[in-house]
């Protein structure tokens with residue numbers, strides 16, 4: 001029974017959220033639908049982590065839950081601020097309402113969303129890969145990789161520079177090819193759902209989906225301390241660009257339980273916010289010596 005559950009969970013939870021969002025969009029309540037699916041997915045995964053955890057050791061609190069929520073809220077707040085400022089300036093908060101440029105606006109919506117995911121993923125892939133391979137950007141991405149357990153609550157634990165960096169890459173490409181607002185909203189919603197599923201500590205098997213989507217099975221390798229394993233699987237929603245560029249990684253063994261990174265990311269929220277700047281100027285100190 002647990003095996004059946006493990007196989008069904010990933011597509012079932014994503015499908016339910018997509019259905020809920022579609023109903024809300026059709027009824028003219030996209031914000032309500034987004035919030036209901038957002039908190040519904042989070043609550044379901046929190047409960048499932050207690051019932052069928054992938055790694056029991058990751059159920060033990062790491063003292064970072066408040067910081068994880070703080071980073072998530074800050075990122076969402078700044079996103080709202082930028083969208084609100086754009087609206088006041090007369091610019092639509094998520095791109096033009098109608099398709100433009102080379103965008104195939106006459107395609108069925110589902111096909112446009114699939115294309116939107118693929119195009120946005122190209123930006124997300126390179127933003128993420130650069131964040132691992134370019135030391136300047138790694139300093140802010142290290143905040144996400146400093147976690148020692150994966151669970152649904154640290155899905156949104158990104159330094160605010162990291163969020164702006166990767167969202168900027170994806171949005172600029174999406175807007176450049178003329179994707180309409182509805183498609184961009186769908187891509188943002190699906191990114192949220194897949195992100196929760198990717199980070200949750202629930203025993204899920206994804207099988208052939210591991211060749212299309214970024215899944216928890218793939219992403220656990222990405223959080224390995226070993227760079228040979230961790231500098232792989234950069235996809236946010238899809239894994240297809242990793243497959244194309246040779247960074248997809250899913251060996252037939254269990255990924256490491258001892259995850260994290262060697263950077264001295266401080267344990268406090270403000271320390272984590274200041275970390276990249278301090279590190280750029282050589283001011284970061286090993287955790288625990290009181291200097292952070």
Ligand SMILES: [Zn+2]
Pocket residue numbers: 128132141145222
């Ligand atoms: Zn990463």
